[in-house]
Amino acid sequence: MTGQVVDRAIEQGDAVLMRQVAEGSEAAFRLVAQRHLPRMLRLASKTLGGSSSAGDAEDVVQEALVRLWQHAGNWQPQRGALSTWLYTVVYRLCVDRLRLKPTVALDEAIEVADSQPHALDTMMRAGEFKALDTAIAALQPRQRAALTLFYYEEMSGPEAASVLGLGLRAFWSLLHRARQAVHEEMKSVLRQQAISQSKGSMS
């Protein structure tokens, strides 16, 4: 079964479940929530970044689920996948939350290399995921969201652009800057991994 077939089956399931949610079925709501919650939480955690507590991401997802219940009757499957709609709600809630924090400037470029501890040092302390988290957290919120939607949630460029409310060209540009910054920060780690990968493929 290809990924696209699986996605279509999930979308069809979403349409049926959402009709039941609109009619007030808590069981259907639980199923929809359990299906999408892990991805919603990951998007919220990554987009809010290191400046926010884990509780912030949880609050965002909880609020998004409440909106899912409140507006279940308004969702139309022909206008797009439920996941896209949910990601859009989560992203907007994250942006609202970040705007309330005076220390975080939404569109301000953050100097990655100078202000953060070096990724390799971080990795030595707490592993490669911690280093990656640090590198991603140093990005702008929109860059973090673009990276998460494209690489973690495996959305296509046009889908991710629509979640972020961007044109496709602007999205590619945003993704380019995000990936470049993470790549730069993780260079030492990646070089080591690339060498060991190519050694592995040669032997």
Place this chain on the structure above:
Amino acid sequence: MNPELSLQAFADLLDTYGSDFRCWPAEEAEAAEALCQTSVEARAQYDEARALEALFRRDAMQPIDQARMTAILNGALTEIAAKPRRRAIFGFGGFSFDWGWLFTRPVGAALAASLVAGWILGSVAPDAASWRSASVPAVTALLGLGDGGGIL
């Protein structure tokens, strides 16, 4: 092959479209594949890009704590129970209006209100010519500058 594809351009394209050449514009993809076969530096950049994507994939596969997800879902259900769905204010013929957007979209509500007000004023006001001819003498009379032309 596109001879214009420099190492820097190759690195930029890798950062934009990733290491899967199928996602690249066709012409650049062809040039990039050729460059990888001839340039050690290009190959090293390509391997780094793949290592980064593998890291993203491994990170994405990290499990999320089940207890955390249950707590979020239960929190949402508690909030839902305390805040029931907004009901339509009125409806007719099996069709009901959802007025919730009036509260969540204040700019849209203001625009809609001004359109309705304009429509009502346009429907009940006298035609423009008589309105104009009546209003000028009325204003001059109110300001004490004339006798109102017999209007007041």
